[in-house]
Amino acid sequence: MPEAASAPSPSRAVIGDSEFDRDTAVTRREPGVYDIDLSAGWTIFDAVNGGFLLAVLGRALADALPHPDPFTISAHYLTASRPGPAVVRTEAVRTGRTLSTGQASLLQYDDQGNEVERIRVLASYGDLRDLTDDVRTTAAPPAIPPLEQCFGADDAPEPVPGSSAIADRLMLKLDPATLGWALGAPSGKGEMRAWFGLADGRDADPLSLLLAVDALPPTAFEIGLKGWVPTVELTVHVRHRPAPGPLRVSITTRNLAGGFLEEDAEIWDSEDRLVAQSRQLARVSRG
Template structure:
């Protein structure tokens, strides 16, 4: 990882004297309001698991990861603990917990392996396609966001996120009513994507509920991510969609495509909606 990347600094860890226990510092600039972004927390826990499992079994890549958000993480010191649940020849199942001041903020169940072990001759069947949208230069960058939103969401300055112009009506007071959101993503410091960045990317777009006219942010209760391949350098294409919003909840599915047009990550989350 690049020593100068702000993302790598944000997920940096220091081991304690106890095995599989790491210290972290949660930076407020990766937050939305007082809360640290859930995707950043998943990447941080994924980093801890990757470090420990690389040494323990050589299974350093996240394959499947389910995160349960138990309480809102704040800026400041945090502790990430990991535990191996089952060792296999090709995969290791493990758990990670992120806590602050003795209070658990997030718990993860994960399967790790090696993305490079996939048979090159195995057929790849994809029954969907990358989202069609204008080039990044013709999409709407975060610098165009309302000043009050930028002040509330410093996370946006850590990302080069560019939304399809069809998906910004909510920010102008005219939500489109469509059930999807899509855009481009990369880091402003040119740090290239990898599996840990994909754990962040699956939760980077504004909630689809905003363009459905449902006000308020959408805190995630649970998110499951599947990492399908190591991404190629360059821009990522992101698409989020939902088929059901009601009863105070929304499911949101994400697809992440790399610069070579490969589907490299998928996720589904359950979020609360309609909260101020």
Template sequence: MTREPGVLPRPGAQGTSFDDATAVAPRRTEESVFDAVLDGGWAVGAGINGGLVAAVVARALSAELGRSGHRDPLALSAYFLSPCRPGPATVRTETVRAGRGLSTGAAVLSQPGEDGAAVERLRVLASYGDLGALTDEVRTTATPPPMPGPDECVPADQAPATFLDRAPVIRRLDLRLDPATVGWAVGQPSGVGTIRGWFRLPDRREPDPLLLVFAADALPPTPFDLGIFGWVPTVELTVHVRARPVAGWLRVSHTTRNLAGGFLEEDAEIWDEAGRLVAQSRQLARAPGAAHTYTPPA
């Protein structure tokens, strides 16, 4: 189930679908301004999942830059200025440059603060194009990470209730985690800093570039596999979309190699069922601190 290009779902629509959660509506009185409603059911820790919010902005930029024929995000960098809360949001977009093969856009997502004044939550700079117009040439040494099939992996929604209460977004996904990377859930983290799994949506909505932006930040945080538990707020997230995925499961791998000074990097690779590397990402995030730490799931 995939929407036609250019068709925007209605913000705040009833239901739990990804399209409802990332819906934007053009504001009639202001050009290049979109209204959205952030659903608390997609929260993790103290705010809305960062990948979900980035996908909201990516949808608004798709509408903005689509006027130049460029609807697909190819490179998107998002800086998270403050946690997004459930409720209304505004996305202001700008066409920085409209070219033949690529267009560049910028966007700011804001929400009303306690005094009613707009509070910036997210700033984005992105390049858009047409994935269907790319060449078929592929030269890569990258290979999909080995892991059991989806039916042999661990459904994330079977996590303890205490974990799901802190990350209700998990209930909105069909996420099957590689058993080799879920030792942290039973008090036996591997110490490697890797979490892998199969990803799709429960309503079987087929993957597309917007879903890849979300999937880049959808797995449990890699510090869990290091035995460090708590909220891991994203500082900056960059997503590269390399190809339009085929229908079916996405194979997602997140890895951290360097946690130092209270920050960590998290690299992600996303593969489709055809074995194609369809997206890559890197984010800088804050390591869990004492104010956010909780007891590991048991």
């Protein structure tokens, strides 16, 4: 069992009543069509974070499909999303007794009033409460120092201009062994590890896991690269409802070639269960 994080604030938020819940909430305009005003609070520079967008689409699909929980969700990021009004369109592809499959797109309008698709997903939903307790695995939780020995944005000498909006909404404490890039001495290894939670103390649920897989700094930084690393495609597998408490996130990159890299993520909860896995393909700067 990992060493626990320090006690949360007495005013901690709860699932269903937190900033994350309010900002990912969608309003059903008609069956299969939802409206949302994307908050600037979840941006990295001017673009809305890809994991947050996945949570928005995940919430819409949970409303549109007969099952509550994402089991697997694959997203293709077509254009960068900006804060402001957006529309989510969903379609049920197939519904069954234990699984239902749907697709969804998030769209915005450009300066000329043309509709632009930002992200498209295909997902299968079920009920995580119905899964058996049988686990046979060779996977092991990542070795991360206790939370008080790790470092977050508030430990930096000064914030990166324009990059702190989402950081203010996260409890993100990075393993010092993966922080060489912040000191000008990247290790050259494609590794990033951290404790993760929401800043208002809200516990994790399946939808917030979709945010967590894309919330850490890119592994490209520790490889020695700089600049934005936009996601091309991201697939998440949700394996279990997380227990209360902070999550541990481990991300690795084994191959960078042709200007693209993969990031493989694992998320472990406070009871040492592997609750989510993901793989994404991202593009690295040519500069």
